[in-house]
Amino acid sequence: MRERAQPVWRVIRRNAAVTPFDPAKIAVALTKAFLAVEGTAAAGSRRVHDTVEELTAQVVSALTRRGEAGRAFHIEEIQDQVELALMRGGHHKVARAYVLYREERAREREASRAGEPAQPALQVTLEDGTRAPLDEARLSRIVAEACEGLDGVSAEAILNDARRNLYDGITLDELSLAPILAARALVETEPNYSFVSARLLLDKLRREALTFVEGRPAQATQEEMVERYPAYFESFIKAGIEAEMIDPELGRFDLRKLGAALKPERDLQFQYLGLQTLYDRYFLHRDDVRYELPQAFFMRVAMGLALREIDREARAIEFYDLLSSFDFMCSTPTLFNAGTLRPQLSSCFLTTVSDDLDGIFKAIKDNALLAKYSGGLGNDWTPVRGLGARIKGTNGKSQGVVPFLKVANDTAIAVNQGGKRKGAVCAYLETWHIDIEEFLDLRKNTGDDRRRTHDMNTANWVPDLFMERVEADGEWTLFSPDEVPDLHDLYGPAFREAYEAYEAKAARGEIRVFKTVRAVDLWRRMLTMLFETGHPWITFKDPCNLRSPQRHAGVVHSSNLCTEITLNTSRDEVAVCNLGSVNLAAHVSEKGLDLQKLERTVTTAMRMLDNVIDINFYTIPEARRSNLRHRPVGLGLMGFQDALHIQRIPYASEAAVEFADRSMEAISYFAISASVELARERGAYQSFPGSLWSKGVLPIDSNAFVDEARGFEGMDRSTTLDWEALRARVVEHGMRNSNCLAIAPTATISNICGVSQSIEPAYQNLFVKSNMSGDFTVVNAALVRDLKARGLWDEVMVSDLKYYDGSLGQIDRVPDDLKALYATAFEIDPSWLIDAASRRQKWIDQAQSLNLYIANPSGRKLDELYRLAWRRGLKTTYYLRSRSATHVEKSTLKRSDGKLNAVAVSPPPALNGAHVQACAIDDPNCEACQ
Template structure:
């Protein structure tokens, strides 16, 4: 890895890597490749010179011109900072384009014309200098450039190899130009440049073209592979460098060497050496390296590939085979299964979750994604739970903690005759533990605390993420969620009262659900009125509901999750209770003092199963069957940091199969997200996944046996997820539940088969896929498109993200040009205000805040009826107000959702673009309902926040 001082000594090649070294600031890539800080003064000087040329010195010194220059400079800077809130790199040409555009928009046409003439004159001068240089080279018959090798020796630039790399990078991709990349890259090189930095120059050049043609993202990834191959193959002693074509021979050789080296360095499980590595090596498909986008490959390189002393000696196909071998260790025919698993992963049809990708095949195979715990109401138990958090977080687990059992502020402590400080001080310790134990040094620790909303500390709990107040009672680095019984929602609907209790006074409430909860809760309320329970508080349910929504809008927390649908539809209600969800609100498993629930995740890539505009059902069935087998294998291979997790996982064997690329699948079918067709597709696709997953688990039960607690479960009674809706309706009342119950497949036959046995207690959960969707290059989970063009910054650097479907459709209609690119940037990736965009495209390519939230909720409701667990559902609300939030979240409960995740809200009144200098892509501006005066909501994990990747 290059150091900063190395970059300072070699400025022309610094931009690509330095972007990831110095985050949070804007930088400018000059034409010679050097990287300099972005400053306003140079823009101001350039505009002033243009005014001088047009109006002369005296006029240009006028207050009008001075104010105009200052205003335009501020607008230009605000545009870039809004577009790249986490910092990033801009090419000098992009800045000059924006100057030209702002001059035109300001009506300064003469000055803009002078500026264009100025730019063209300088460009002509550069072209002349380049032509002269080429002529001199041709006349002397010498090489254009010399490069410096690793040994310090100078040698001519190998233009033939460079052209081969570019030809391979552009093969099979439409509207990309290898010659253009070569020409632009060579212009930015200098005599004596390090040979390794030639690849960097190629990557930088191709990367700058992504916003003009999305296929350049794949070109960039393929060019990046040249550096990755040199690093890995050199470390393994196989070759100093290799082209893509040469990897057809090198990959089979590399697998055995790689496994041996990994075992020698104590990074890989010695059991991998027992595989037939020659057979597996021949199964590697080198051409699948060509599938990656730049973001996907860079993410793999930075955070997933095995390394020694920061040297990555893993390559993409070795990586996928390592994971496949790690998941096939216990298979009878482990070589055949490893190849089967490899083909599923490397084809991008399915992707395992991040912990599985991190750790499969290593000495510490912690493959599970999230852990759910219940914290007991005693000091030893509380600190044991915090210790468990630390151990689980150390090995890349995300955490969901249920804190409802812990007594409230003011409750008596029998052992000391004192009073409890309540839940909040302990949550501060949990928060700091998550910061201190950062998932094996690979990413930040991540935890979510859950509290049932009858808990007397709930009002303080709601305020944990506020930026004001006593910081000792604030948790800025952890997530929080409300655990809401149906009775509370019914009282909100009926404008009733609500009573808060300390759990030490109402110890059985947390385990009760449905009508049993409602009946017992009413008894406790009566006891409080009679004076039998001293410590309580009575308030209006709607007032508490409004505060919950207000805090959600202001701080992004606590999330709203619903206790009764999670429990009444749980197939495992005969052996326990669901006391909370997990870090990302998609897991609904039982927890107790003896059991820490474990979720084992993976996601089907829907896009890969759309062929000729429709879902390929046969391919989907094949994918799901293999995926469920891989997930079931995780349970037996997994490393368990605490015994309660092993006990729970081996006893119940839950897994969570989800999906990603939902938005891409809609694009491929020409379906707008905000449409009834999209709702129907959500229903159809999830029904198929559910049917095939349950069938696959039946197959595994025939082969391997049922899970231990199968008898007495809903499954054993032939009650499938769809049927469990009736159980919820019976307890809640049909008045409060409206879910479409259409079914298309032969579920009755499957019901009879399920009664005979199932391998896994739980099978489906839709996780956010925050990172793995980047790896395979599709939209995340069930998310709508956030913006059609934006810059994404994460731990791997910065990446231009552009909607390829939109670009290709605009090209087909003759609407894609430089002006369109600028308009997309100006309107933050939205099409709605661009007049020349046809109405059908505005509907099809509407972005997240342009899709009414009811469509998100309705599609989620259709999925939820097929899912035995839950789904990570982000809600996007434009022109947010108290009324809109109230309506949306009531609708979520009414339509049978089990959980919701982040609220992404934009207020009804936003700041003018010209005044915006900082903020995030989805910052909230104050406005709308007076009860919802908002601070910026933290960025969603699906967009720009690496903290939430524990699920995927």
């Protein structure tokens, strides 16, 4: 087997000559800097030697990690990174001397260049290895076109910086990259440079795609693509079919009609992070050459979802218009696979693991098959007998759940979703399981590594009775499920009755494996582990089941990977959910919600999601059987924070809570109405008879079941729409889908649309977002507009935002109304997040991925927070986000490419005597659902 060649990095000198990249020269420059400050006494110092070695490694890593393999670095870029490393390391005197030295040398070079003859024209290396003169006119035209119509951007600034990275013999890829990097470096000073960067990336993409489908070197400007897109689209579909990447059925569409419906101007909507994400992970490619342009991508997905429609072209255009406008976006698996030979379009799969070896290893095999095509997994492990339980076949004792979880963990890593992203699975265990204490420790970095699962997510499946025992400071008994088999399928009063009967049996000595603990002690340990390791998450069994429309057809035994799906599972049924999200920001103005537009969007989106169920490629029969029988979908939302900004509503306010209520009511109303209309057209789902729907019980009505079981009212019940009329339609015509609503994290698709993630508050107003596509500077564009309007946006404000980690709170010259409007996640009391989530939850037949942010956590605060979540009727919670000690980069180097430090995992203060670890924000490995 031939080893892969190591990338060869190069350096562009100031005279445009190119030389090999030599890290030793960085070490020499750093050593000279230390000697200049500390004198010759530092020569030979072990301390200086070690410091220089460490700083050199940091500089090399920063350059090569962010660069494309083998590209050339300009000498100034290397010196920028040296300066950054010195500043980060706290060597401020040395850094100052280094800066002064650079400035002095720059002045000397400027003086010596006076009267020098002009440099000869540069040559560009083409794909076939031949050279041609650099087309300066085209470079200027592409940059000017990228800046067209955008305020606050300068084509000249981009060109000047890009030319620094040009050299004789530069490749076409490097030539395309130079202006992109130049524009990216300016994003922190003007958010519109993100659009410029995206448009410059489009030029690179167009060259790749047109060359591939036309079979000869080709390129085009955005203006030229207005004419060329239709012909390209036909060629693209044919090329994809020929490459065995696109379903041949797409070739039977009227491609001319669809090509004519494309809107090339929508290519200009992208911000850089969104387009780069699509480029890296979504667009079809062969031999690492992308041949799918953005509008072709959206049409390919639309065609894939319209395959079984009667008027396929009309529906494909309808679906395309919704996707390409960013009004709605399908989930990642749908975007990956629609219209391909293996259209696995579903997002989430939920399984129950049986208590026998065949069942356990079948579940692990199913995980692998489901994960291969980008499915996120939730496994219910509660039926598996606990540690010390009797094994009847061998008369031995069980090792419990944990060893099998270790196997499931390693399987998720081995099957990395077809090579597109890390495999992702979440294990659920009920709080009465005898192994619950070991389960809490699974993500710890200490202890026996054979009983740790460092890559698997975990979640507690908490019965109401346990929370009542916590409130009453009562005792709690742990059992092995083989001795209490019916507890797994019971909830509400029936669970209480059976559980108390088993406690009595245990007290009489009629149960072999059990343990009694103080409920509060176990609760505190659950919260401590959640804070230390980020897991297990807290989810609530009873509201998930009491409010389930499908109570008649089974039991909800767990949620999914991101805690928003609540569907029945059993040995014979693997629950499947198909996700997509409405861009709420595209449906509001300063006056509020545009209900007519929202209704149109939701109606079309529900049709698209319903189509997924019939078109889907199922990897296991249990998933197909379940999905076709119940037909659940999960319509959610994103851009909630943007919608608040548009309406000038602070997140921490009653007005925001009210907007959460009213916006979710509208989405719920329109989604249920759309499902009724689909049922009239296509028929109700198979298991509709006997469901809550069939009895006229809608999600807003099912809250009463939880209140009745608990003995107190947890949710607001206000409504504004005509629910009586809708209720009557549901009973008369049925529902097409057993479940309609679920709010997923939207970590990736919100990047594509350029809006805030899901229902999240803004993390910071200036930060670096890290995902599988790299590190990207993110600036709150709405804030910048407001600061500009008040004459406050300048270099000092950028510097202040960096210093205060993207927060306005401590910047005196910012008015209080802007501080309130643009308060970041850790500045908002988390009770506001729960209040808003509670008002949404009353309308949702499934659940929502709700991250909770807490700036200065303590055991008492966490206890109050999660008890509040339970009392307010939430079904689930997701990550607990704690403020990291890492801050954004304080340097204000002009050419730092915006490479602020990404948020990192670091230890905040201790909780209950234990060192704790914060969850990284926007962890690229948490992008499982969307």
